[in-house]
Amino acid sequence: xxxxxxxxxxxxxxxxxxxxxxxxxxxxxxxxxxxxxxxxxxxxxxxxxxxxxxxxxxxxxxxxxxxxxxxxxxxxxxxxxxxxxxxxxxxxxxxxxxxxxxxx
Amino acid sequence: xxxxxxxxxxxxxxxxxxxxxxxxxxxxxxxxxxxxxxxxxxxxxxxxxxxxxxxxxxxxxxxxxxxxxxxxxxxxxxxxxxxxxxxxxxxxxxxxxxxxxxxxxxxxxxxxxxxxxxxxxxxxxxxxxxxxxxx
Numbered sequence: 001x002x003x004x005x006x007x008x009x010x011x012x013x014x015x016x017x018x019x020x021x022x023x024x025x026x027x028x029x030x031x032x033x034x035x036x037x038x039x040x041x042x043x044x045x046x047x048x049x050x051x052x053x054x055x056x057x058x059x060x061x062x063x064x065x066x067x068x069x070x071x072x073x074x075x076x077x078x079x080x081x082x083x084x085x086x087x088x089x090x091x092x093x094x095x096x097x098x099x100x101x102x103x104x
Numbered sequence: 105x106x107x108x109x110x111x112x113x114x115x116x117x118x119x120x121x122x123x124x125x126x127x128x129x130x131x132x133x134x135x136x137x138x139x140x141x142x143x144x145x146x147x148x149x150x151x152x153x154x155x156x157x158x159x160x161x162x163x164x165x166x167x168x169x170x171x172x173x174x175x176x177x178x179x180x181x182x183x184x185x186x187x188x189x190x191x192x193x194x195x196x197x198x199x200x201x202x203x204x205x206x207x208x209x210x211x212x213x214x215x216x217x218x219x220x221x222x223x224x225x226x227x228x229x230x231x232x233x234x235x236x237x238x239x
Contacts, residue, residue, distance in 0.1 A: 072223075
C-alpha cells in the first residue's frame with residue numbers, strides 16, 4: 001500500500017513547486033513528506049491570505065479601511081489562492097485514485 | 105515576486121491614482137480659500153509618482169512625494185469688503201485653474217479605472233489557468 005503513495009509524491013511536487021515553492025522560497029517540495037508538506041505549506045499561505053482579507057473586512061466594518069481596493073485585492077487573492085489549493089488537491093487525489101485503480 | 109503579482113502591482117497603481125484624486129479634491133475644495141494679503145495663499149497640491157523597478161523590487165508605482173504647484177504669490181484680488189482685506193482692499197486667492205483641475209480629475213479617474221480593468225482581466229486569466237486542472 002505504500003508504493004502508490006510514493007508514486008504520488010513526484011506528481012505533487014511537480015504540480016506545486018512552480019507556485020508554492022517559488023512563492024514561499026522554502027524547500028518544502030524537497031522535504032521528506034513530499035506532497036503532504038507541499039500541501040501543508042500551500043494551506044498555510046492560503047490561511048495567511050484569508051486572514052489578511054478578514055482583517056481588511058473588519059477594518060471596512062469599523063471604518064478604518066483607507067483604500068477600498070486593498071480589501072478587494074486581498075479578497076480576490078484569497079479567493080484565487082483557495083481555488084488554486086483546491087485544484088491542486090483535486091489533481092493529487094485524482095492521481096492517487098488513478099494509481100489505486102491500477103490493475104495489479 | 106509573488107504568485108498573484110499583477111494584483112499587487114495594479115493595487116499600487118490604484119493607490120497612486122486614489123492619492124491623485126485626493127490631491128485634486130483638495131485643490132478643488134480650496135479653490136475659493138481666501139488668505140490675507142500678507143499671508144501665503146493655499147498652494148496647489150501635486151502628486152509625484154515614482155516607478156518601482158520590477159527587476160529588483162516588487163514592481164508597480166508609488167507616491168514619491170507631494171509638491172506645491174501654482175504661483176506662490178497666488179492671485180491678488182481687490183475685495184475691499186472682505187474681512188481679510190488689507191488697507192488697500194486686497195486679498196490673496198490660490199492660483200488654481202479649474203479647467204486644469206478638471207482635466208487632472210479625468211486623468212486620475214481613467215487611470216484608476218484602467219488599473220481596475222487590469223485586476224479584473226488578471227483575475228479571470230488566473231481562473232482560466234486554474235480551469236486547466238479541472239478537466
